[in-house]
Amino acid sequence: MADSKPRRKVTLNQLNKKMREGEQIVQMAIYDYRSAVIADRLGIDILCVSDTGGMILFGHKSTVTVTFDEVMMMAKAIDRGSQYGLRMVDMPYWSFHVSPEQAVENAGRFVHEANAEVMKCEGNQHHAKNLEAIVKAGIPVQGHVGITPMRMPQLGGFFAQGKTADRAKELVDDAWAMVDAGCFSIMCEVTTQEVNEYLADVLPVPVISLGAGQGAHGVHIITSDLFHLYEEHTPRHSKIYTDMIPIIEDVFSKYRDEVKDKIYPGPEHTVFMSDEELKKFAKDMKWEKKFCISSKLKPVRSLSLGSQSISLIEMTNAYATIASGGIVPFIYGVKEITDRNNEVIYTCLLYTSPSPRDQRGSRMPASA
Secondary structure (H helix, E strand, O other), X not given: OOOOOOOOOOOHHHHHHHXXXXXOEEEEEOOOHHHHHHHHHOOOXXXXXXXXXXXXXXXXXXXXXXXXXXXXXXXXXXXXXXXXXXXXXXXXXXXXXXXHHHHHXXXXXXXXXXXXXXXXXXXXXXXXXXXHHHHHOOOOEEEEEEOOHHHHHHHOOOOOEOOOHHHHHHHHHHHHHHHHXXXXXXXXXXXXXXXXXXXXXXXXXXXXXXXXXXXXXXXXXXXXXXXXOOOOOXXXXXXXXXXXXXXXXXXXXXXXXXXXXXXXXXXXXXXXXXXXXXHHHHHHHXXXXXXXXXXXXXXXXXXXXXXXXXXXXXXXXXXHHHHOOOEOOOOOOOOEEEOOOOOEEEEOOOOOOOOHHHHOOOXXXXXX
């Protein structure tokens, strides 16, 4: 349930206060407007526009191929949907790696164009100078150590980090380098709990756990993992609270079947014209002409019962046009019968119909 207290805008000072008082910081990867509205309503502290959204929303196979513009689009959506949570942008691949100047330029764009408040940058001590440049430009940064998806080839795959003493020390050095660069927080992604706990104990800034166990000052989760929306892989550290896939499949299947069976849309989902407006519309559109009826008709509902004087061939033309999906067919009537001497032995006095030449190639509009 949402906190009953009046909501205040989340600031870095509030996050530090929570760290000192032992209150957990709740951070979530959010990348669509509606999720941002709900998360903000429920009191989530940090709404992180994660590049994993590119995998969920746009079908990327990894975060490396998620583009700057795609992250920008998600960041703008989160800005529109949030009022109180701290808006964080996970800077995408190659947006801060080249130089301090590039890092500041791109971080500034997220602030200026998407109203972002803080950045998150994954990496190690070798990226610290670029992170420091962003901080010195006035934009707070959360450092990200441990499993860093942008460096999967270098790390050798998605494996927990810090399982050996040497690797654990490297992670500690990375975290300290980022803190020394001015980062306001450190996120540990899938490190051992021991590394996570140690950093939370020694670092002067909040430490956030993503799959790194207990002991940190807060927890981060990928929103889609809560609902099993990424079927291709379910991380060990993720908890599926509700499996949305069967629910979505059930709804889609019901919709598909009702459309095929012509159940949906029903009368309750449909808007109809008044009788008076329908008469005017039928008169303006000259519907009877589209059915090859040349007789003058009055717009009454009993027309289909043959209540007015139209010829049999006109009525046949009309119904055959409906049956053929709107294509006006070639309807022939017997006008007269002659014998082999060309003497007329029968004449149909009621015959009236457009000539086949007038009918050829005609198609009734779909709206008719």
